[in-house]
Amino acid sequence: MSLSKNSKIYIAGHRGMVGSAVLEIFESKGYRNLIYQTSKELDLTDQKKTLDFISGESPDLIIIAAARVGGIMANNLYPYKFLLDNLQIQNNLISAAHINNVSKVVFLGSSCIYPKLASQPLKEEYLLTGSLEPTNEWYAIAKIAGIKLCEALRKEYNRNYISLMPTNLYGTRDNFDLETSHVLPAMIRKFHDAKESGNTPVTLWGTGKPMREFLHVSDLADSVLYASENDLQESLYNVGTGKDLTILKLAEMIQNIVGHTGEVIWDSSKPDGTPRKLMDVNRLAKEGWSYSIELEEGISETYQWFLDNIDNFKEVKLTHK
Numbered sequence: 634m635s636l637s638k639n640s641k642i643y644i645a646g647h648r649g650m651v652g653s654a655v656l657e658i659f660e661s662k663g664y665r666n667l668i669y670q671t672s673k674e675l676d677l678t679d680q681k682k683t684l685d686f687i688s689g690e691s692p693d694l695i696i697i698a699a700a701r702v703g704g705i706m707a708n709n710l711y712p713y714k715f716l717l718d719n720l721q722i723q724n725n726l727i728s729a730a731h732i733n734n735v736s737k738v739v740f741l742g743s744s745c746i747y748p749k750l751a752s753q754p755l756k757e758e759y760l761l762t763g764s765l766e767p768t769n770e771w772y773a774i775a776k777i778a779g780i781k782l783c784e785a786l787r788k789e790y791n792r793n794y795i796s797l798m799p800t801n802l803y804g805t806r807d808n809f810d811l812e813t814s815h816v817l818p819a820m821i822r823k824f825h826d827a828k829e830s831g832n833t834p835v836t837l838w839g840t841g842k843p844m845r846e847f848l849h850v851s852d853l854a855d856s857v858l859y860a861s862e863n864d865l866q867e868s869l870y871n872v873g874t875g876k877d878l879t880i881l882k883l884a885e886m887i888q889n890i891v892g893h894t895g896e897v898i899w900d901s902s903k904p905d906g907t908p909r910k911l912m913d914v915n916r917l918a919k920e921g922w923s924y925s926i927e928l929e930e931g932i933s934e935t936y937q938w939f940l941d942n943i944d945n946f947k948e949v950k951l952t953h954k
């Protein structure tokens with residue numbers, strides 16, 4: 634089925650960082666029949682309510698950006714919740730889609746599905762070729778099950794259900810809380826706060842040597858749109874830029890954009906983490922999609938968003954966590 638501007642599209646997790654960017658891009662392209670529910674209105678871990686909702690609405694496309702998401706600490710503290718909630722959310726949605734003949738499903742996961750020691754860049758075929766990073770295996774195992782559920786439905790019922798695995802994301806509506814944020818928004822916050830306090834020194838973890846890849850969340854949303862509008866051949870695609878940089882270079886870029894002129898101290902007593910994590914993005918490139926927002930431009934835009942929203946972070950956090 635090809636999408637029309639009247640197709641009914643259900644965006645699960647529309648208030649999250651990813652879901653809100655997806656909602657924004659579909660709205661901007663003139664899709665008129667978008668539906669969504671907060672977790673309070675529809676708890677997707679509830680199988681019956683989820684099935685009733687999908688049966689009642691009968692959407693043409695479901696985008697699964699709803700998930701229990703969190704950092705290493707949360708994964709370690711709540712392994713049962715991370716495993717079960719994610720399995721339930723995706724199982725309920727994907728099975729309800731199949732039962733109701735929903736034409737297309739786009740399921741979102743993350744690069745943590747790949748083995749800890751897989752060679753770089755990470756290709757889709759490395760899935761299940763080695764052990765996972767133990768700190769987030771609960772989350773990763775759930776996501777792998779979701780990929781396999783979509784793949785099984787493709788294989789057995791010829792369903793057009795696909796999985797997109799984004800690299801590290803950043804951008805609008807990111808989490809800037811220093812306790813729980815990822816490296817890029819944490820650096821924006823640290824450099825900004827230090828600049829405001831008279832360019833005091835900024836201490837960053839590790840040596841700065843690890844290499845990481847970053848994708849703007851609007852680019853990810855654009856890839857979701859592309860995957861929704863086109864019939865892709867495979868069931869699993871990485872989404873990234875295919876380019877990485879050292880954490881040191883990233884820090885220099887952010888310091889420059891923020892305008893902090895103080896000292897940067899690297900605390901090498903703190904762990905560096907995985908030396909490199911880069912996605913191979915050729916599979917999706919062959920289908921005709923690639924990213925468009927360069928890192929420097931994306932960080933400048935994100936810093937502007939941060940400045941515009943710094944006064945209502947409490948509210949922002951409540952709406953997307």
Ligand SMILES: NC(=O)c1ccc[n+]([C@@H]2O[C@H](COP(=O)([O-])OP(=O)(O)OC[C@H]3O[C@@H](n4cnc5c(N)ncnc54)[C@H](OP(=O)(O)O)[C@@H]3O)[C@@H](O)[C@H]2O)c1
Pocket residue numbers: 645646647648649650651652670671672673675676677678698699700701702722741742743744799800801802803815952953954
């Ligand atoms: N952010 C990243 O850096 C990143 C990177 C790679 C991949 N991803 C992937 O993208 C997806 C979304 O991530 P995100 O960063 O956008 O997460 P997020 O900001 O935490 O948003 C998650 C959304 O899921 C919804 N949700 C959670 N539990 C639910 C439930 N039981 N019932 C209904 N809705 C529920 C929440 O709805 P309410 O707001 O209504 O409570 C929330 O809007 C995940 O699969 C994640 O793996 C994210």
